[in-house]
Amino acid sequence: MVGKGSFAESAMQFLCWILGAAILGVHTATCTNASYVYIDSESTMQFLCWILGAAILGMGICQKAMTLEEKVKNLQEWMYKRPLINMNMDRWKTYVRSSPRNYSMVVMFTALSVGVNCPVCKPAYDEFYIMANSYRYAYPELKALYFAVVDFDEAPQVFQSMNLNVAPVLIHFPAKGSRKRIDQMDFTRQGFDADSMARFVYDRAEIQIRVLRPPNYAAPAVVLLLAMLVLGLLYMRRNNLEFLYNRTSWALVSLCIVFAFMSGQMWNHIRGPPFIMTNPQTRETSFIHGSTQYQLVAETYLVAVLYAAVTAGFILLNDAADGKGDPNRRRIMAFIGLGLVVVFFSLLLSIFRSKYQGYPYSFLFH
Incomplete structure (x- = not known):
């Protein structure tokens, strides 16, 4: 070289x-x-x-065509320095489009410039980087697969040669044979987290990648601060701890924990999905993912609120049927509780239908 x-x-x-x-x-x-x-x-x-x-x-x-040994040597050197190889037009022609080539390439076409309106490009790039870095640590000498990035600002000619007008796009270029339609990952259906990309790579290149995420110290810090806050409140009220025996307080705490787990907060903590998603084709922002294998952070908040509203409706119905107090007041509570249950449970069914295509049941909303 x-x-x-x-x-x-x-x-x-x-x-x-x-x-x-x-x-x-x-x-x-x-x-x-x-x-x-x-x-x-x-x-x-x-x-x-x-x-x-x-x-x-x-x-x-x-400037004649490089030999296969030279290509692999250069790719290995770049991979040792950085898990993702930045592609310009010359590198694209030499290492991806020209022969000989006995290695596969997984290339992300993206637009990371601040002036480009692509809110999903940076999160997708970060997840792609995590997956590629995990591959580098697991298979440093495999020489069968490399990961690259094509930024629109740095290589617009590559986008033109591939007839791409959207970003991000993840494409697998096999070592042998022509590229097929299934070699392009469907972010809308599969999501763009590192684990989904690793499954895509396994399906196309038959290389298993165990995603290794960098340690996140934010969650332990928040838990520590919360524990210190609770201990401080207990110390300030050390002479009056009757509230610890209040059943209503413990019931509210239990309900909050139940809502958090039912909505999928633990899944968010493990997988790290984005808050919202923008469709690269239509540029429409989605708060609910259309697949049963993936969810968004905003979606979990919405589901938790719906479960809380249904629970509040059942509590009102239970209090209205208790038989104590003004009958008119209990009747109003019953109507309000029934309305909460009917409306918000119908919304839950509607969300489930949008994620699980073909689900036959619905109530008020489709």
């Missing part, structure tokens, strides 16, 4: 020196004799054409 670049650079320097000498010769002849100028300049131009052809031929020879 180094030899090729130095040879081409030397050829260009030699060509520039010949051009300068030719121009100097023509200028000298012009100052001497006008008739001599015509003969000497013509000879000089012929000589220059010969030199130009030789230089172009030499550059063509030095």
Whole structure:
């Protein structure tokens, strides 16, 4: 690689020196004799054409296709430095589109510039980086798969050659054979977290990647601060701890824990999904993911609120049927409780239908 670049650079320097000498010769002849100028300049131009052809031929020879060993060596060196290889047009043609190639490439086409309206590009890139870094630690010497990134600002010609007008896009380029439609990952259906990308790589390249996420110290810090806050409150009220025996308080705490687990907060903690998702084709923002294998953070909040509303409706129905108090007040509580249960349970069914295509049951909302 180094030899090729130095040879081409030397050829260009030699060509520039010949051009300068030719121009100097023509200028000298012009100052001497006008008739001599015509003969000497013509000879000089012929000589220059010969030199130009030789230089172009030499550059063509030095820029011949790289061998497979050179390609793999360069890719390995880049992978040792960084799990994702940045692709420009020259690298794209050399390492992805040209032969020989006995390795697969998984390339993410993205737009990370601040001026590009792509809120999902940065989270998808971060997840892709985590997955590629996990592969680098697990298979440093496999030499069968490499991960690359094409940024629109750095290589728009690559987007044009692939006929891509959306981002992000993840495509697998197999080592042998032509690329198929299933070699492009469907982010809308599969999600764009690192685990989903690892499953996509396993399906296409048959290489199992165990995703290793960097440690997140935010959650332990929050738990520690919360524990210190609770202990501080208990210390301040150490002379009056009757509230610890209040059944209503413990019931509310238990319900909050139940709502958190039913909505999928633990899944969010493990998988780390984005808050919302923007469809790369339509640019529509979604708060609910359309697959049963994935969910968004905003979706879990919405489901928790719906479960809480249904629970509040049942509590009102239970209190209304208790038989104590004003009958009109109990009747109003019963109607409100029934309305909460009917409306918000119908919304829960509607959300489930949107995620599980073909579910036959619904109530008020479709």
